[in-house]
Every structure is written in structure tokens, then in C-alpha cells.
Amino acid sequence: MTTKFIRIFMLSFIAIVIAYPQFASAMAEVTSFSQSTGTVAYQGNSVPGYVTFELKTSEPTRGYILAVGNGVQTQINLSTTDFKTVHKVDWVPWDDTKKTPLPAGEYQLKAYLSDQGYNQMQGYPLGKLTVVSEANPKPLFDQVSINPDVFSPKYGGASTVQIPFNLNRPAEVQLSIWQNGAEVFAGNKMKLLPGSHSVSWNGTDKAGRVVADGAYDVNFNYIETAYNYPATRQSAQKAGTITIKDGEYNIPLWRLKEVVTDAVFTSDVISPDGDGVNDTVTGQFTLAETAKVSIYIANAAGAHMKNVVTEQSFQAGTHTFVWDGTDFMGGKAVNGNYYIKVMVIEGANAGYISFMDSVSFEGGYEVKALQPEKRVRIITETAKLSVYPMGQGYTAVKGDTFPLISETIENGQYQVLVKEGVSGTINASDVELVVETVPPAVPNTAEYTVVSGDTLWKIAAKFNTSISEIVTLNNLDPNKYLYIGQKLKVPATVSPEPVPQPVIHTVQSGDTLWKIAQRYGTTIDAIVKANNLDPAKYLYIGQKITIPSTTSTPEPPAVQPVIHTVVSGDTLWKISVKYGTTIDAIVKANNLDPAKYLYIGQKITIPR
Template sequence: MTTKFFRIFMLLLLVAGVSFPLFASAMAEVTFFSQSTATVAYQGNSVPGYVTFELKTSEPTRGYILAVGNGVQTKINLSTTDFKTVHKVEWVPWDDTKKVPLPAGEYQLKAYLSDQGYNQMQGYPLGKLTVVNETNPKPLIDQVSINPSVFAPKYGGTETIQIPFNLNRPAEVQLSIWQNGAEVYGGDKIKLLPGSHSVSWNGKDNAGRVVADGTYDVNFAFIETAYNYPATRQSGQKAGTVTIKDGDYNIPLWRVKQVVTDGFFSSDVISPDGDGINDTVSGQFTLAEPAKVSIYIANAAGAHVKNIFAEQSFQAGTHTFSWDGTDFYGGKAVNGSYYIRAMVIEGASAGYITLTDSVRFEGGYEVKALQPEKRVRVVADNTQLSVYPAGQGYTAVKGDTFPLISETIENGRYEVLVKEGVSGTINVSDVELVADSDVPGVPTTIDYTVVSGDTLWKIAAKFNTTISEIVKLNNLDPNKYLFIGQKLKVPAADSPEPAPQPVIHSVQSGDTLWKIAQKYGTTIDSIVKANNLDPAKYLYIGQKLTIPSSTPNQEPPAVEPVVHEVVSGDTLWKISVKYSTTIDVIVKANNLDPAKYLYIGQKLTIPR
């Protein structure tokens, strides 16, 4: 019944004296209707992939639009529960009954509405819509870029990866980062309209910890919302990859050092043999600020042998502990050197430091290499060893060698001596047997006591060894200062006097070859040859020059000098080559400043 006839009918009833409740009213009218496109396609590309309908009524209503045509009719829900005067929906041409896109063709649009008085509007004509097929459907998300594609998230940093994208249809979108088939990060779910958008990622996982270095898949999880009944499960679309490199997966060492400032054992030896002497060892560690820490006893390979404190909160200050020489399983530790290893915990992140002081465990099991010694060399770029105790991980790099403990291969692995007192196993496929002639001799060491003024460089030079070798022998942190009286093991050498070592000079403002040669008591010629320089060219600030050891100047033979007249293009280098002499000889003979230009016609004495 139309509104006009309804009103006439109501007027006649009133004239006849028929009364009605006060809440009775006429059916609401459609006051406005629009659609964003007359032609639509499922996942459209050349035509829109969705259509927006807007319908307004004079009174609050709820209901749907029915699309009828091509032997099909399907509902387009406006509101199924709430009464509204303004209905606005996005819709894709989808058949909810058959769960397929609507067939191509023309569809009539009709409104079916109900107001709060339960008055019905049935089949109100709204217009028509043409559906077409697309041979090249458009994805929901495209035009994705990842900037930067290589990212190094840092401790306390605020940098993020920016991921702009274009959305072609209305959807609820969520950034999702995956690796090896598992999600490591899921962002917020955001309902978006079509257009340009951007999301970001700070390189952290769902727990807020910086992820490990590696390559990660950048995915979008989504639910398209322009359906009568949107999906309840997300779909996914891979957008690209990002590489995390040099990220702070663990709290960086500099930060851990700010928290844990010191730690040492009360004695040098622990020998739990029940005689009441050195059966236990006490130790202490110092915190500069309140922190949650775990304290471990670690072996020379850094593997945890005993957990002293597990994720315990401490105030700033010095704290003590005791170790009875047992490992995780309650048995005696293996003979060797042991260290205090601290783990600092901040939120979901953790970082480690191994303190330099050590205690020797004696009287237990001795881990020994085969005699005569046989070694294996790592041939893989990186390989993981399983080490004592509890099969903890230890990473070796290509070229590392390890003495064999046994030649027997078990489960495809050799048993090797990883460090003093630390056994481990390594894949046979990752190593090669070292020929006897290639086996390095086990270095004989001597004890050295640090004195005032000592540095690792000075000690290495004194004993004709390297800083790296001293660091390895003593499990040192090379960034930490030595202290007077500290005991170090150094390789014994036939001669404690080192061979002359070249010095590296960093060029500073005002430096010239002449000034540098004078500073180090050498010659310009020696510096030029050692660094393959063109002396006519300027030095630059920060340039590294190798300064060879000074050698006594040899007196040139007493030959009558010649006089050279400078011509265009001459340099001291060219002149020295021409006369088979050196720049230094010419400079000294003529009292020149080699930093200044020669001038045409200048007379130079050339000693022969």
C-alpha cells in the first residue's frame, strides 16, 4: 500500500469514528539513494571491484536491498538489527547462497525495509546495477614497498621499517611478520577504506624483543569487509621480505657493562675433595643499578655449568654467592677454568657478560686430547658444536681447528676438545682431518704478571705474539683494562724481544711527508715506497700510513753533484727518479720544504 492511499484510508476511518493507538504512524519514506558506480566486477580491475550504496529514510529503518537478475537474487544487507535513517554499505558482487561471484548481467535493485512500528516496505525500486566479468582481477593489496629492506634494530632505538601500500577494496588489515612458517609479529587489526596507507615495524617480536638476524616474510593478513557476511578467518598475502642484520637481538654488551661492573672469585682454586680446604669457592658481583639478573658458572667455552641465581631482582651494590663445584646434574665439574657469567634481563630482552676473573677446578675428571695429537679443521662457513654440559651450543667458523678426543665417529660426529676442560661434538661433514704437517704445535706458555703501564699491545710485542693470542689464552675482554698484579698466560718465545714492527700513522691537519718522516726518524722515500704513494699528491686527514722501521741512512758515494733546472711538470719524485736518487737527498741538499711547489727555472743541487 502506497503512502498516499494509506493516508486516505486512515482519514476515512477517522471520519467513521474508528480510533487507533497514539503510536501508530505511516511507513517511513526513502528520501535519498545513491550508488558509487553503475558497473561493478568481482575483484574489478578495469571497472570498480565494489560499489558503495547510500540510502536515507524519513524514519529509522532496517532491512536490505535485493539484487534481482540473470535467474539470481541476492541480498545486500543494510542493517539487520539497528534502526537507522542513514544506511551506507560497501558491497562486492557476491552470491552468499552459492558462495560464488554473481554472474555477469544487469540486476534490478529493490529495497525491503521495516520501521520501528513494524511497517513494511516491500520491493521499493532503487535502480539497477551491471555486473561484468574481469579477465585480470586486481589483488586486494598492491603497490607495496619496504623501506629499508635491510634493517638493524638497536637497543633503545626508535627506528622502524615503513611499509606503504595501496588497498583496492574495503578490508580489515593486519601486518604480519613470519619466518620459517611461524608468525613472529602481528600488528593491530585496522579497518581501512580503499586508498593509500602505510604500516610500520620496529624489528621486534610479539613479546617486544628484537628478532634475530635473518630474512623475514612481510605478510598482510586481512578480511574483506564489503561482503554481506564477512569472513571470520583471515586470508593472507605475501608482500615481500626484509632482512634483519646486525640487530641487537641481545642487550648489547655496552649496556650490560653499565649494569654489571665487576665480579670475582675469593680464591684461585676449588678442589671439592672433602678435606675442608677449597671445597667450595665464594664469589661476588657488583651492580651499578637495580636489575633482574641470572648468575651462572661458565666454562672456558662460555657454556653454563651451574645456575647460581635465576632471574632474580637485586638492588644496586655488591652481592655474594657460593659454588660447591657441581654442575647442573649435581656431579663434579670437569677440571678446567671457570668464570662468572651474568645475564641482565630487561623486559623480554637479555644480554650476557663473562667476567674475566676465573677459578681453577682441580681433582675432577680430566678431558684430554688424543696423543699424538690429531686435529680437524672447520670447512663450513659456520658450524654449531654441541658442548659440555647439556649439549649447549658453540659456534665455530671456517678455519678453526680442534684436537680430537676420539677418532671414533658416532652418529656422524667427532668428539673434540673445544677449549681447556670442554669437550664437544661436531658434524663430520663440517670438518676435514688435518695432515700431521699442518697440525700446529700446542703452545708452551709462561706466566706473566701485569705491571704499571702495561697494555695488551705492549705485552704482545714483548713476547713476540699477538693480542688475539693473549686474549684467547686468558679468555679476556680486550675492551677491559688490565690491572696491576693480574696474572696472564703468554706464549713462551725463544726471544722475548720482538722483531721491529711497523707503526701506523693517521694523517692529521698540517701533516706533510717531510714532517711525518722527521717525527718517526725515517725518510720520505721509505714512507712513499711502503705505501705506494705519489708524493706529488696531497695527503688527506685520516689517511693511514705505514711507517717502516727506521734504518740508518747510507752515505752516497762521493760523486760530484749536478745542478738541475726545474721545468714544467717537474716534481721531486720525477727528479729523484731521473737521477736515481731519493726525495730526501734532494730535500736535504737544497734545504727544501717538500710541501711547497717547485717553480720553473728553480736550480736544484742533485748529489750523486
């Protein structure tokens, strides 16, 4: 019976081993163990601030290393879930139980492992580790620099600021830019080993738009990964400060010109009086590529009067819009010139481009300056004005002057004429009253009475003087029409004067070649030649124009004139180019007013 029982037991055991071979396997062995340092300190300085352990086993295992010494024992996790044959971990000497740095002293290292057959290795000796204290532990980041520390980010992220740094312990690192207590940019999270690294920033915010000028804090968000149980919440270290200056916060003008090539009104006047004539005005804009745009009607100060097209995508080509002469609130606009202002939207970025073509609003309220005129001058470096309509912003600079609409100071502000047809208010503390000086007496003047058909150009030619001289003598606005019976002072005699040197004119809103020529008493052709301009193209605000001497060579007498019939698209410039003559010669030959438009079918005598 005993022998038979033993045989049955042995056969059963063999069957179990065959069915469950893991019961028969031996415990995995430690094949190698290494550590990057034998001495470590919390955060380190003269000795490393962390240690790297590498343990290899003959079979896949999981478990931990136990550091025992100085009345303390703490686990160093190798793998808590996955079975591996190679375990490699970075470890900071930290007591996870007490949440404090591990006390200085010597620690024995023992392995506690389990294989896939659930065989256990308990307290396998690996060696020892010495922990010391450092008087001046290292921060996680050092040797940080910001290059450049004054940065001008460009549209499209073409330029970047570089931020090199040294990392003293393994960590997950993220660049973070802050201003006024708010995070404006966060970079990618990167798991980095100790050593030299660098991150960059192109000056954009979280939405990809270039940030506004100002000072920004450069921070590193981080999680140190060499702790036994890495944190899940980031800490932060300030790396320095960067100043953003002259950044392309808005889409730059060069890009706007690439997208929007032209915008014009199809008529010159809008007078919404319900008579069916010029009650609305049609405009058109031309895109060189598909774009999302908004179209605004703007006054002479650049303030938005009405949004006539709201954020729509258009294909390349010419598109139209209509303005009914009202403002944002549906009220009637005031008299003055109005312009087309296009906003281009590209992703999170936007920018405005204005065009010089204008439409004259007539039949509404007229904003007038005091008569006789009184002005105020800006005495601060910059001053903010609140302008029509809806109190929009307008910035003036030191030295700018504005005519008063009222001498009364209300709520600490003057009411001024900002631009033609645009009223505004400005703080009285930002201005001073302009003291008028008595102009010197002008000898040898005569009085002239305006008759039908007169223009400043004709009167100046008649008395052999310049438009600017007549404007100065009579304190005129050259943009306003004369009226029959108006009394003007004109020079009685004009003595020859030396040829004046050219002056530089900066183009302002509303300027045209004709207006500039009128203002300086010269001709369109002279300005075109002096600046090598294409008169068919629009001027842009801020453009520098050289004004040549008003002395010019008289045109040769017309010989064998021909007759030109005006067709659609004709201008005085196009006609003069076609026939090889000048605008002034055509004006003189036909007694024209260059400020008025030609009409289809009009007969023009061409001097040759």
C-alpha cells in the first residue's frame, strides 16, 4: 500500500508540473547591477544630486530596491506593473514617507523582486550608497540667458528669441511666458536629462498672435522626474525678463498690400436725402488671393463710421459693397470725406489697410471750427483724443495743433476739429492755447472779386502768382470752393524771386497729387517727375514727397491741336501720356478745372 501510494503521488506531481511549468522554474537571477555614483546629496553641488541605478535579471521581473540605514528605510521603485529584464531609474535621495530629504549617512541597497512565476527574491544585496548634505544645493536650472532680451517679433514667426539653460537633474520642462499675472504662452513639455539645452519663443501668444509691446516674465514650468513618485503638478522657476518692442502685433502693411490691391468708390458724392440721386454709394475692393476681410467706411481721422462687410471669405477678384450714409447706430453721417478701410484676417492675426479714394458726404450736419480760428497745441509726448463717431481713439503727438470748436472747457476737455468733418475731445491738461502772432503787413495787394468759373488756379495764373500765395493772403482752405462775389486779396505786383529749394511733404489722409500741387503752388507733372511717380497709383499715408520749385519752363505754343473724345476710364494723366503732352498743357488749352472729373463724350483739345 505504501509503495502504491508513493507512485500515485509522484505521478500526480509530474502531471501538475507538466500542466503548470512555472512551478518548476527557478527564481530569476540578478545578472548585473550598477549605479552612477556612490555618493549623492539632495539637489547636489560638489557631489551629484541624483543617482542612476541599472539592474539586469535573467528573467523578466518587477519590484524595488530598498535603501536601509540611519534608522530609515525607503523604497526605490524599479517597476510596479511591467516585468522587465533591464531596470534603469534615476533617484533623488528623498524619504517618500516623511516627505523630506534622506538623512546623511550610509545606506545598504537590497533588491526585492518577483518574476512572472510569482517567485520572490527577498533582500538580495546590491551594495551601498552614501548620502551627504550640501551647504549650497544647486537649483534645477542655472546658466540661463535670454538672447536677445529686447525682441521685435515678426509676423509669421520668422524670428525667435533663444533661451539656453543648464539642467542639473532629470525633469519634464516647459517654457512659460507671463505678463501681469497671466500666462500668455506655454511651450511643449519635454522630458530632459541633465545637461545643456535651449528653448525658443517667436513672440506669439497661445492663439498664435504676436504679443503687444511690453515686459514679459520668462518662466520654466517643471516636474523633477528622479523622485521615487514624480509630482503630477508643475512647479515654476523664473528665468528672466524679456522686453517686446516694435513687434508686428498686426499684419504688416507689406502683407496687406499683397492681399488687397485696390479699393475705390464708383462715384464721388453721397447725399442720402431720399430724392433717388446719390442716396447710396457703391464701392469695390480687389483681392489678389482668397482672403477673409471686413470692410469699413472710415472718416478723415481713420475712425470707423460703418461696417459694410463683416468678416467674410472672398475669392481673388473684384467685389462690391454699398454704403447708405449711416453710422453704426443708423444715424446720418456728418458732412466730410469718407474712405475705404479693409481689415484682413489671417488666423488669429488681423490688420487694417486704408485707401486714398474718397466719397464726399453732402446734405448732412457740418462740423465747423470757431471763427476767427483759435487753436490748441499738444504739450505732452502723446495725447489720446476721443473722436466721432462713438468716441473712438485717436493719438496725437507733441506739437500737433487742432482748431477749437468751442472755447468752453467741459469736464476738463476741449472740443476740437480733429480732421475735416471729424470732431473730438481732448484733455485740457494735454494742450495749451496757441498764441496768435500778428502777420506782417503785405504791401502791394489788390482786391479781386470772384466771378463764375474762377478757381484758385485760374486766379493765380491771371495775376502771375501762386495758389499758396493767394491762400496765405486770404487764410483760405484750398479744398473748399470759391463763391461768386467773394473778395480776395491778390499781389498787385510780383517781383522775380530766387528759385526755392525743394521741400518734403509727408502724405496725410485725404491727400492727392492735385491737392498737394495746389497746396504748394506747383503742378502734378512737376511732382510726378521730381519723385518718379506713377500717377495711376495711390499715395499712401506717411509717404515722403519732394516738392520741386514752382518755377517751371513755359509750355511751347500749341501747334496743330487735335481733338480727343473722352471714353470710359480716361483721366487727364492717361490722355497726356497718350498724346505725349502734359496735364497742365491740356488744362490750359481747354480752360479745365483739374479738380473736376471728365465725362464720357467730352471733347478735349490736345496741344501738340
